Amino acid sequence: MKTFIKKLTILVLALILLLPTINLAVEQEKYLTAEEVFSEEEVEKLAERVGKKKLELDKGISSFNSKQSMGSYPRRKGVILVTEDKFKGIIPTGHAAIVYSYGTVVESLSGGVTTGANDWYQTRKTCYGATVIGTTVEEDAKAADWCYKQIGKPYNWNYLNPHTRSKFYCSQLIYAAFLDNYGINLDTSAFGVAVHPMELIDSSNTIKIYEK
Amino acid sequence: MKRLIYIIGVIGLIFVNGCSYKVNGLKNQTGDEIKIGVIETKATKYESYIHWYDKGLNKISEQKLKYAMLGSPFHNPVYLGDEIFLIPQGLGNRKDSKKIISINKRDFKIREYSFNNIALNDLAVNEDYIYTINTLNGNTHISKLNRESQQLEEIIIEKEYVSGIVAVADKLYAFSFNMETSSPKFYMYVYNKELELLDKKDITQFGTGQYKFLIDENYLYANVMATKEDEAGTIILKISVDTNEVEGIDINEEFPNDILQYKGKLIITNHDLVMYEGNKITILDKLTKEIETIELDRKTEFAGIIDNLLIIGNQENIALYNMDKKLELIRELSMEKDDESYISNIIVLD
Numbered sequence: 001m002k003t004f005i006k007k008l009t010i011l012v013l014a015l016i017l018l019l020p021t022i023n024l025a026v027e028q029e030k031y032l033t034a035e036e037v038f039s040e041e042e043v044e045k046l047a048e049r050v051g052k053k054k055l056e057l058d059k060g061i062s063s064f065n066s067k068q069s070m071g072s073y074p075r076r077k078g079v080i081l082v083t084e085d086k087f088k089g090i091i092p093t094g095h096a097a098i099v100y101s102y103g104t105v106v107e108s109l110s111g112g113v114t115t116g117a118n119d120w121y122q123t124r125k126t127c128y129g130a131t132v133i134g135t136t137v138e139e140d141a142k143a144a145d146w147c148y149k150q151i152g153k154p155y156n157w158n159y160l161n162p163h164t165r166s167k168f169y170c171s172q173l174i175y176a177a178f179l180d181n182y183g184i185n186l187d188t189s190a191f192g193v194a195v196h197p198m199e200l201i202d203s204s205n206t207i208k209i210y211e212k
Numbered sequence: 213m214k215r216l217i218y219i220i221g222v223i224g225l226i227f228v229n230g231c232s233y234k235v236n237g238l239k240n241q242t243g244d245e246i247k248i249g250v251i252e253t254k255a256t257k258y259e260s261y262i263h264w265y266d267k268g269l270n271k272i273s274e275q276k277l278k279y280a281m282l283g284s285p286f287h288n289p290v291y292l293g294d295e296i297f298l299i300p301q302g303l304g305n306r307k308d309s310k311k312i313i314s315i316n317k318r319d320f321k322i323r324e325y326s327f328n329n330i331a332l333n334d335l336a337v338n339e340d341y342i343y344t345i346n347t348l349n350g351n352t353h354i355s356k357l358n359r360e361s362q363q364l365e366e367i368i369i370e371k372e373y374v375s376g377i378v379a380v381a382d383k384l385y386a387f388s389f390n391m392e393t394s395s396p397k398f399y400m401y402v403y404n405k406e407l408e409l410l411d412k413k414d415i416t417q418f419g420t421g422q423y424k425f426l427i428d429e430n431y432l433y434a435n436v437m438a439t440k441e442d443e444a445g446t447i448i449l450k451i452s453v454d455t456n457e458v459e460g461i462d463i464n465e466e467f468p469n470d471i472l473q474y475k476g477k478l479i480i481t482n483h484d485l486v487m488y489e490g491n492k493i494t495i496l497d498k499l500t501k502e503i504e505t506i507e508l509d510r511k512t513e514f515a516g517i518i519d520n521l522l523i524i525g526n527q528e529n530i531a532l533y534n535m536d537k538k539l540e541l542i543r544e545l546s547m548e549k550d551d552e553s554y555i556s557n558i559i560v561l562d
Contacts (some may be wrong), residue, residue: 075486077442085256087305095305101389102374102438103286103486105422110306111330115347115373117286121488122527122554123255123304152349170305 014202020208033156034091037194038159043093047084050128050201050208058131058209064186073121074129074210075102078140080174082197083124093160094197096171098144106169112154113147121212128201129210132178132186143177162187171197178205220433228465246272246317247518249559250530250550253282255304262315262559269532269545271522275320277311285485285513286423288470289374292337294318296559299332299344307331312342312357317561327355328364334423337503338405343384345374354386356407367407372399372535378425380432381453383410387422387434396420396440402456411456418460419445423485426471426478430454435468437485448480465493466506470515472522474535479522481512488513488527493539506539518559 055071059077071146074081079099086093097107097116105118120127131140156167162175175195186203187195201208231240247267248422253260259283262275279300283289295314305531312325314333322486329346336343342357343468352374355366372388379385386401398420402411421437430453436445444466450459466491477497482505483490495504514525521542522533531544547555 008357023420073487083304085304087256087303091305101373102442103375103423105289107305109308109330112348114307114331115333116331117284117333118486119285122285122556123281125256125552145471148350152351193222 006119011115031137032160033086034159038091038093038191038196040092042190043099043196043198046196046198046202047093050084050198051211053208055200055211056207056209061135070091071210073127073212074131075099075118076131076137076140077101078131078135078142078144078211079136080130080132080200080206081120082130082201083120083127084128084198085124088123091170091197094171096174096197096200098147098174098177100144102136106144106151106173108150108153108155108170108173110155112152113168113173115148115151122212127210127212128198128208130201130203130206130208132182132184132206134184135178135182139182143174143181145176146181147173160192162195171193171195171200174200216411229452247402247560247561248516248523248530250297250525250547251283251556251559252547252553253280253556254552254554255281255550258303260300261553263548266531267521269530269543277313277322279313279358280304280509281307281556287334288424289557289559290335290337291388292339295323295337296561297337297342299335302330312344315559325359326362327356327357328366329353333374334376336377338379338382341405343379343407345386347373347376350386352386354384354403354407359486365407367403369401374424375420376434376495377406377425378432378434379397380427383449383453385432385434387415387420389420398440399449400456400458403524413456413458415449415458416440416457416555418447418449421445422449424470426473428473433471435471436460437467437481444484448478458517461496463496463503465494466490468494469512471516472517474517474520474522479515479517479535481515481524483512485513493522493524508533508539509541510544514555514558516558518560518562523558523560525555527555530558 081097084094099103100106103118154167156169162172175186188199233271239465245266246264248265250263258278258280260277260279264273278552280303281301283298291366293460297314302309310327314323328469332344344355352369353366357364369436372390374386374388377386380407384403389398419436419439421432424435427432432451434449436447447460447462448468467484469481469483480494491508511526516523520536522535532542533539
C-alpha cells in the first residue's frame with residue numbers, strides 16, 4: 001500500500017508538471033511549424049525589402065511627438081513595432097507588438113496576448129516602427145485599445161489561419177486590429193495567408209517611421 | 213532500490229520545477245570586494261552575464277547565467293538581506309520563464325522561485341513573501357509566493373495595468389493605470405502583506421508610470437514618467453508610509469528615473485527609458501526644497517550610490533562620480549557586451 005501511494009504521488013506530480021508542456025506540444029503539432037510556413041529564403045528576401053524601404057516622418061505630431069524627429073524611436077499609441085531578431089521557437093525570425101501607452105506595448109507571446117514594457121530600444125538588436133496609411137492618430141490609438149482587449153487570448157499556432165479571433169500570433173494581432181476596425185489589410189502576397197511580422201513593415205499600407 | 217528510485221524521482225521533479233539551488237559560473241569569487249554588478253543579457257538566447265566590479269570599477273569576476281532577458285531597465289533589482297532578486301523574463305517573443313531568481317551576495321549562488329504566470333513585469337519582496345505582477349485578460353494579477361512553503365496565491369485588479377510594485381514595512385504598494393476609460397485614471401493600491409486591500413488613492417493628478425522607488429525612513433518616493441495628458445512627467449511622489457498620503461514634488465525636469473539619497477538630498481536621474489534619452493540629474497534638498505539640475509557627460513539610464521560615489525551607467529559605459537567634490541568624474545569604463553546583448557541594469561552592493 002505504501003509503495004502504491006509513493007508511486008501515485010510521483011505520477012500525480014509528474015502529470016502536474018508535464019501536462020501544460022504536453023498540451024502545448026499537442027497544440028503545436030497539429031499545424032505546420034513557423035519554419036515550414038515562413039521559409040528562410042523568403043524571410044531573407046522580405047528582410048532585404050524592409051531594409052530598403054524609405055524612412056518617413058510619423059503622421060503623429062503632437063504632445064510627446066512634437067519633440068520627435070524623423071527616425072526617432074516611436075512611443076505614440078498605435079505605432080507598430082517589429083523586430084527581425086532571430087528568436088528560438090515560435091516565429092523563428094521576427095516579432096511584432098503595438099505601442100499601448102508611454103511605457104507599455106501589447107504583444108502576443110507563446111502564453112497568449114499580454115502587455116510588456118516598451119523597452120524595444122534597448123532589448124532588441126533590430127527594431128522597426130511603422131504606422132498605417134489612411135488612419136488618424138486617434139484611430140491608431142483605438143487599434144491599440146482593440147489589441148489590449150484581446151489580452152488573455154491564447155497563442156495561435158496555426159499561422160495559416162489569421163482569420164480566427166479566438167487566438168492570435170504576434171503579427172496576426174496587429175493585422176487583425178487594422179483589418180477589423182478600418183478594413184485596412186496589412187498582409188502582403190508573401191507566405192500566402194500567413195502574416196509574418198516584417199510584412200507589417202513591407203506592406204504598401206504602412207510607412208516605415210523608425211529603424212534600428 | 214525502489215526507495216532509491218523514489219528519492220531520485222522526487223529530487224528530479226523538484227529540480228524540474230525550478231525551486232532549486234544552481235551552481236553558477238562565478239570565477240575568482242572574492243566576496244566582500246565585489247560592489248558593483250553590470251547585467252548583460254539577451255532577448256534571443258538563454259544567456260546572461262553579470263560582470264562584477266569592486267568600488268573602483270576594477271573587474272573582479274563574471275558570472276554566466278542561463279537566462280534570457282534577465283532584469284530590466286524599467287525595474288531595478290530588489291534587495292533584501294543578503295539576496296538580490298531579478299526577473300529572468302525568457303526569450304523576447306515568449307517571456308515564459310515564469311520565475312524569479314535571487315542571487316546571494318555572499319556566495320553568489322542562484323535560487324529560483326516558480327510562479328504560474330508568463331510575462332512577469334515587476335517584483336517586490338519582504339521577509340515572508342515574493343510578489344510579482346503581470347497582465348492577463350486586461351486584468352493585473354498580483355501573485356504572492358510564500359518563501360518558506362512555496363505556496364502561491366494571487367489577487368486580480370480588474371481592467372487595470374500595474375506598472376510597478378514595492379514592499380514597504382509589511383505593506384505592498386501597487387501603482388496602476390486604466391487607459392480604457394474616456395479619461396485615464398491612475399491609482400495607488402495599498403495592501404497588507406497578505407494582499408488584503410488597506411487603501412486606494414486616486415493619483416491621476418500626478419501621473420503614471422511608477423517604475424522606480426526609494427524607501428526612506430517614513431516615506432516612499434516614486435517616479436512619474438507621464439502625465440494624464442501623455443506628456444513627460446516632471447514630478448516625483450512622496451508617500452507617507454504611515455498614512456499613505458501622497459504629495460507630488462515638481463522637480464521641473466522631465467523624466468525622473470532613479471531616485472537615490474545622499475546626505476539629506478535626493479539625487480534623481482532624468483532619463484527617458486523608452487527613447488533612451490537624457491543626461492541630467494536633479495539634486496533636491498529635502499529640508500530647504502532647493503533644486504539643482506546638473507547635466508552629465510553620459511546618459512543617466514542606471515544609477516546607484518556606494519559611500520560617496522555616484523554610479524551612472526547606460527548601454528555604452530559606466531562611471532563613478534565623487535559626490536563630495538561636485539560630481540568630479542573619478543573613473544569611466546566601457547560596457548562589456550557582445551553584439552546580441554544589452555545592459556538591463558546594474559546591481560549595487562553597499
